Amino acid sequence: MEEKGTVLRTENLKAYYSFRAFGIDRNIKALDDVTFKIYEKEIFGIAGESGCGKSTLIKVLYGLIKSPLRHIGGDVVYKINGEEKSIFSFDKEALRRLRWNFMSYIPQGSMNILNPTIRIRKQFLDIIKAHRDVVNVDEAEDIAVEHIKSLGLPLEVLKSYPHQLSGGMRQRVTIALATVLKPRVIFGDEPTTALDVVVQRGVIQLLKDIQKELNNTVIMVTHDMAVHAELTDRIGIMYAGKMVEVAPTSEIFKAPLHPYTQYLINSLPKIGDKSEKTSVPGSPPSLSNPPSGCRFHPRCPYAEQICKEKEPSFEELKPGHFVACFIAKRGVENA
Ligand SMILES: Nc1ncnc2c1ncn2[C@@H]1O[C@H](COP(=O)(O)OP(=O)(O)O)[C@@H](O)[C@H]1O
Ligand code: SF4
Ligand SMILES: [Mg+2]
Structure with missing residues (x-):
């Protein structure tokens, strides 16, 4: 198989929300030592229960760090035109130039990012003019029209105000807007979550279709494993501010190695299966005072003494299959 290029990698990335509440300094360890990579031209999914740090991860990857979120340590390294660059080496202006052109972001709840008082056409033109050296309005209009057409969306949307569109069409328009300048990397944070199944x-x-047409990288956050199954090539499973498993999507569904991932997969409804599903017992831990050792240990049916005392390292246990779990590691080694 062709060696895949890496478009983005993190190295021991740490980012905390730090603030003072009721006279006490609080640190929410939303990303704590996260190391993984994303290949060019793949759809990479990020999964995990609500509050595990998915949105925070996307924000940090996109260079959107603002108080109370703080970068505590580690790195985010992009490959841009063959050169490796840390996101933290870019100043505001350089980040502005990267955004929309090299990478774009569809934030959580993004159906509402369209400005309700401005027609869609003008919103496209404003973005194109702000981020591309276009000579005139016609040129910007051509870019917008060509893109809308290529995505199979009706051109009439350009004349509309956001509220005149259905929820599903608004989300499609938002995605079209985010991709109009053909970015190499697209981040989507729960872009399908508020929609009914058909939409x-x-x-x-x-x-x-966009990934295929642009031949680029899509990074998709959703807690919905069924969406991951349909859309992604690989999945990263997060738990309590950590990446606990990364593997090709088929492996995650057929042979998950981390006990938390096993719960996520086993709790999915299967057609024709009437047996009771075991959802993950207990609730996610506090990220201001996370459990010692493996953060999953209070909820893990396999936990042993070592799990409470030491943190399992995130290792490639099988080719392309990374896991942070003592027992999974022992299992693979003894197999
Ligand atoms: N602005 C904020 N201030 C303080 N804590 C926050 C803020 N945003 C998120 N958090 C906390 O950070 C953790 C991770 O949140 P988030 O990244 O939104 O998770 P997810 O997207 O997986 O649901 C949660 O404990 C959440 O409460
Ligand atoms: S390291 Fe231990 S507690 Fe953590 S997931 Fe593995 S078996 Fe469970
Ligand atoms: Mg989120």
Whole structure:
């Protein structure tokens, strides 16, 4: 198989929300020592329960760090035109130039990022003019029209105000807007979550089509494993501010190695299966005072003494399959 290029990698990335509440300094360890990489031209999914740090991860990857979020340590390294660059080496202006052109971001709840008082056409033109050296409005208009057409969306949307569109169409327009300058990397934070299943399918297909057309990288956050199954090539599973498993999507579904991932997969409804599903017992831990050792240990049915005392390292246990778990490691080694 062709060696895949890496477009983005993190190294021991740490970012905390730090603030004072009721006279006490609090640190929410939303990202704590996260190391993984994302390949060019793949759809990479990020999964995990609500509050595990998915949105924070996307924000940090996109260079959107503002108080109370703080970068505590580690790095985010992009490959841009063959050169490795830390996101933290860019100043505001350099980040501005990267955004929309090299990378774009569809934030959580993004159906509402369209300005309700401005027609869609003008919102496209404003973005194109702000981020591309276009000579005149016609040129910007051509870019918008060509893009809308290539995505199979009706050109009439350009004349509309956001509220005149259905929720599903608004989400498609948001995605079209985020991708109009053909970025190499697209981040989507739960872009299908607020939609009903039928509309969701259309949005998933649109994301797939865009990835195919632009031949670029899509990084998709959703807690919905069914969406991951349909859309992604690889998945990273997060738990309590950590990446606990990364593997090709088929491996995650067929042979998950981390006990937390096993719960996520086993709790999915399967067609025709009437047996009771075991969702993950207990609730996610506090990220201001996370459990010692393996953060999953209070909820893990396999936990042993070592799990309470030491933190398992994130290791490639099988080719391309990374896991942070003592027992999974022992299992693979003894197999
Ligand atoms: N602005 C904020 N201030 C303080 N804590 C925050 C803020 N945003 C998120 N958090 C906390 O950071 C943790 C990770 O949140 P988030 O990245 O939004 O998780 P997810 O997207 O997986 O649901 C949660 O404990 C959340 O409460
Ligand atoms: S390291 Fe221990 S507690 Fe953590 S997931 Fe593995 S078995 Fe469970
Ligand atoms: Mg989120």
